[in-house]
Amino acid sequence: MSKKTALVVGAVIAIIVIFALNDGKQQASGASATGCKVTVTADVLNARETADGNAKVVGKYLRDAQFDTLPGVQNGFRKVADAKWVAAEFTQPVAGSAC
Structure with missing residues (x-):
């Protein structure tokens, strides 16, 4: 394997590791992609x-x-995804969520 190929492979692996670590921190902190998380x-x-x-x-x-x-x-409904809705009265926003 050439040095150039090794550097590219190493950079890709580093990016994947950084992304995985940041994603784990966001999930652990209860962060929501939409700003609204419910129970x-x-x-x-x-x-x-x-x-x-x-x-x-x-x-x-x-x-x-x-x-x-x-x-x-x-x-009276919250939108979960395209063509997916739930009755809002049976959900409770998670503390700190922007619902």
Whole structure:
């Protein structure tokens, strides 16, 4: 292996290690990519396709599950992802979260 190749491989490995260490610190501190992280307060919380209690169920969360949502509430629902909404009344923002 040439010196140039070894330097490139070493740099790539260093970047991966730095990224992994920073990602672990963010997750450990409770940081949220959206700024809003919630905990489920119901025994089972249905995730629905739209912000409507009659919409198709596309997933489920169990009590005490934590996940990111977009800040704010629309029609009584929090948006988790595209085509994935949960009833806001069964979630509690995590302390320090910007919900």
